[in-house]
Amino acid sequence: MQGLASVLAGMPLAALLIGPDARIASANDAACDMMGQGIVGRHFLTALRQPDVLEAIEATLRDHARRKTGYQISEAGRDSSFEVHVAYVETDSTRGVLVSFEDMTEREQAAQMRRDFVANVSHELRTPLTALMGFIETLQGPARRDEKAIDRFLGIMQTEAARMERLVRDLLSLSRVEGEERVRPREAVDLSEVIGSVVYMLRPLARESGTELIFEGGEGMQAPGNADQLQQVFTNLIENAIKYGGAENRITITLDRHPKDATLRMPAVVARVRDTGPGIDPLHIPRLTERFYRVDTHRSREMGGTGLGLAIVKHIVNRHRGRLRISSTPGEGSEFTVILPRWIA
Amino acid sequence: MQGLASVLAGMPLAALLIGPDARIASANDAACDMMGQGIVGRHFLTALRQPDVLEAIEATLRDHARRKTGYQISEAGRDSSFEVHVAYVETDSTRGVLVSFEDMTEREQAAQMRRDFVANVSHELRTPLTALMGFIETLQGPARRDEKAIDRFLGIMQTEAARMERLVRDLLSLSRVEGEERVRPREAVDLSEVIGSVVYMLRPLARESGTELIFEGGEGMQAPGNADQLQQVFTNLIENAIKYGGAENRITITLDRHPKDATLRMPAVVARVRDTGPGIDPLHIPRLTERFYRVDTHRSREMGGTGLGLAIVKHIVNRHRGRLRISSTPGEGSEFTVILPRWIA
Structure with missing residues (x-):
């Protein structure tokens, strides 16, 4: 019997075997994570409580025919749904019903x-x-x-x-x-130049809204990238900082090199766009990069926002194998950080 | 050994076991369909020819660690791609490397x-x-x-x-x-009434384009359905027949009952929309219900078509657990047939 456990462990889905005595004879880690750690040895009725699955198992124990059914779990507010495959199996050392859960x-x-x-x-x-x-x-x-x-x-x-x-x-x-997204860009892009040109283009918009725009740039700030896409990232971030930063806003853009970044675990270039605007309620931060998610729909529309800007930023950063971090203190301002792998010549 | 075959057979994915002698000891039907019927007994190198998979298997045979890699096949113009899971397994009677293919x-x-x-x-x-x-x-x-x-x-x-x-x-x-689409509509809808009202609404359009529109209706033509959606089905079909049927077009709409329809294998109501227009090249027919697929893009746009009409028809018919059939003889006309389960009181 313990032999079969090794086969179940090798399967890329949650699976368990029910013996002819209707007890769970073996279950792999994924199945234990789903159904509970103590399920091996228990009667299957007490471990798998959903009628459709129970009926299918009972029927297959009886007639040995294959069956398919569904299984849903809801845990910590997250719904998962599975297609359940029920099949009779018989090996040299054991027999029973194999139940496997395909995650849909x-x-x-x-x-x-x-x-x-x-x-x-x-x-x-x-x-x-x-x-x-x-x-x-x-x-x-x-x-x-x-x-x-x-x-x-x-x-x-x-x-x-x-x-x-x-x-x-x-x-x-x-x-x-x-x-x-799966095709990693491989040109060397100088972030100092990219951000410099974005700042140059957005200066008139900043002036109009009374925003101070500070960027100093630096040497050796290259990342493997696509220049047009990185330009779009910083255009979106700085434009947002201008539009939503309110009056007397000061935007500081900095560029740093990390010899070994803690997140990427490799040499990185870190660009920060910080404003002194009203900030963002922490409630909204995890959802800001969702398509069409808006903190204030009316205001975003008024500003000409499409609700897609930060989703585009996130996908471009992902494509560059980088990370986007957003932090904010309401009343003090927000900071958008883009961490990109550094170009190694 | 033959015991394990039964476990592989019970798994809902293509899977095979490679023994310590590097030969395929067992493979389930799905794996044989993918790799060829004669693979059991062969050296794995000759059955699985993709370098990534071979490397992963060799390494796992050596160090018993789990691995994941990719596998692509292209057959009859169709590409399939798999995530391959490679794991060492050891049972009472056998040991080796279990290779399973998750279809992505x-x-x-x-x-x-x-x-x-x-x-x-x-x-x-x-x-x-x-x-x-x-x-x-x-x-x-x-x-x-x-x-x-x-x-x-x-x-x-x-x-x-x-x-x-x-x-x-x-x-x-x-x-x-x-x-x-998964929620089956359950009201009784009288197709004769639905089509009658569509014909009534479209008569002016037909008259404008010199199209004759013939519909007689009938008794007992009820289907479990959603009246608004079925109205949309026949509006789209009849409107298309008018728009693309050319001059001197005659559209005949018929309704029949089949005590046991060959396709649905149950009592059915069959609605046919037949025109005497220029017809459709058989080349296009299989793709007509794809979104934005058009036989003649320019003409469709000119007629105000969105390229979504037949996709909507197909999905509504699917939701009703029915079938849409399209046939055409270029130069003679086209026929769109909607087969729906009949309402059983």
């Missing part, structure tokens, strides 16, 4: 995520579209000859169309980055 | 499909958006005071905005139907 959670979540994503995109598009259609109709009818109204409406229409265009552009960026 | 194909395809979908949606939106933005700019500038131009442009803008709105609406329909 990820697949089901992927389907759910896609539906949520489609619903979100549609919703984001619907609002500006409805506005556009309303204005077109108004211009065709009541406002036909009112030049002032025409000018004003066209201005709003442009804003709404531009919002949709940004959304479409961000959707495409995101899907492109996701598609490449 | 579906998961990878799902990710790819999502990216394609996003790219398609973005592309579909971009064209009308660019047009809209162009017209807004023209109206703000050169055409400012040209009333005729304003009227014409507003007309086009309305068409483009309406196209985007249809796309957004179809995206939402599709994601809603997909979300409900």
Whole structure:
């Protein structure tokens, strides 16, 4: 019997064997993690409490035919779902029913995520579209000859169309980055130059909102990367810091080298974008990089945000085998840290 | 040894055992389907030809440590990819290396499909958006005071905005139907009534394009269903038949009862939408229900199609546990058949 335990241990899924005496004769680690450590030796009825699984096992103990059924667990607020395969087995030294659990959670979540994503995109598009259609109709009818109204409406229409265009552009960026996520970029990119050019481009926006923008750069700050994508990372982070940093905001961008970074466990370049804005409630921080997650939907829309900026940042950083860290003290400011492997010539 | 074969047979994935003599001691059906029927007894090097897998097996035969690697096969133009788990096992009667293949194909395809979908949606939106933005700019500038131009442009803008709105609406329909696909609808829906009302609504459109629309209906044509969704099915099918049926088109819609349908193996209601249009090249038929697949992209866009109509039809029919069949003879016409389980009171 103990021999079979080694086979179950070698299987890449939770599995257990129920003997002809209806007791659990063997269970691998994954099965014990799911069902509890003490299950070996117990009657299967007391270990696996879901009627569908129990029925399938009873039937297979009786007629030796294979069966498939489902098993759901909910632990600490997380739902997992399994396809359960029930088969009669007979070896030289033992016989019984092999029950194996194929984890379907990820697949089901992927389907759910896609539906949520489609619903979100549609919703984001619907609002500006409805506005556009309303204005077109108004211009065709009541406002036909009112030049002032025409000018004003066209201005709003442009804003709404531009919002949709940004959304479409961000959707495409995101899907492109996701598609490449497994392909590690291999050019040497100088982060000091990349951030320098982003800062140069965003200076007018910063000036407009009375934001001070400080960046000094440095030598030897190269990472294996894709320059366009890294530019997008820092554009998104610094633009956010300007937009949401409020008045009298001071943004400091620093670049450091770590000979051996604690997170990446290798030489790293660490870029920090720190602002003195109102900060972010810690509640929101873990979800900030989710698509369409927003701390303040109204404010984000008003600022022209698509709800995809930080999701794009996260995926680009992942592709670069780096890490994104977000920390904030409400009332004092926020800090976005990008840790990237350092370029080794 | 033959005992272990029964355990491998009970596993829900392709698996094989390599003995200490480096020969394949046992392999289950799924593994034989993948690697060839004659692999048992052969040296593993000649059966599994991919370097990564061979290396992992050799190393595990040597040091008994677990390993994970990848395995790809490409057969008849279809790529499959597997995560391979390699583990040393030792039972009363045998010992060796257990190699099991977790199929990742579906998961990878799902990710790819999502990216394609996003790219398609973005592309579909971009064209009308660019047009809209162009017209807004023209109206703000050169055409400012040209009333005729304003009227014409507003007309086009309305068409483009309406196209985007249809796309957004179809995206939402599709994601809603997909979300409900496992929940079987249970109301009794009278198909004769549903199709009757669709025909009534579409008669003006048919008249405009010189299409004859024939439907007689019948008694006892009930199916367990969702009336709104079935209405959408027949609206999409009949609207397509009108739009793509050309001039002098005759559309005949029939409803039949099958006491025991050959496909569903139960009493069924069979609805057929037949046109005398130009027909569809058999090449396209298997792909017609894919999202954004179009026989003639330009023509479809011109007709206001979103490329999602038949995908929605397919998912609704799936949800109803029915079947959609498409057949066509180029030059003679096309036939779309919806087979639904019949309502049993």
